[in-house]
Amino acid sequence: MKNLTKKGFTLVELLVVIAIIGLLSTIAVVSLGTARQKARDTTRIATMKQVATGLESFYSDAGGYPAFTATGGYYQIGGKVLCLLGTRTVTSDLGNTTCTGGTAYTTVSAYPTPVPGGGTTLGTCPTTGYPLSSGAQMANYCYGGDKAEATGVFSTTYQIEWSIESAANNPLGGSNCLTSPSGTICS
Secondary structure (H helix, E strand, O other), rough: OOOOOOOOHHHHHHHHHHHHHHHHHHHHHHHHHHHHHHHHHHHHHHHHHHHEEEHHHHHHHHEEEEOOOOOOOOOEOOEEEEEEEEOOOOOOOOOEEOOOOEEEEEEEOOOOOOOOOOOOOOOOOOOOOOOOOOOOOOOOOEEEEEEEEOOOOOOEEEEEEOOOOHHHOHHHHEEEEEOOOOOOOOO
């Protein structure tokens, strides 16, 4: 008499288990991509809140906001330090990566990549058009003031143009944002 008890798995059982593992790993990879996007957007929002707080402290001490190098444009502030120096030169307030001999208010973190729309190329800040009435997609932190920079000259207001990857991740709604002394608006 033969013993008919089987040991091991059939081919069909193994294929079903492999298919289930494949499906679960696909779902995990898609969820991970969404989580990374949300983390980058959260970083962008937190950075703008930090910069706005630093700019208000700067305003309290200097009596104004950093001026722009030439009235009517913007410059990229990602990776820069908001610094008040005793002797001011062009872009000395918000255009350097260090603050030596002055008061540092905040460091603006670099714009996270990949950028909205994909890729790693940062957007170019507009050189004209201040003030903007609504945000355009801007894969960068672009700062603009209402006064040209000179010794003793400060802006009375500012705008920072920036974007996030998904409007669904933004509690303010919209993915194209402008931050100013009155707050952040997104469309």
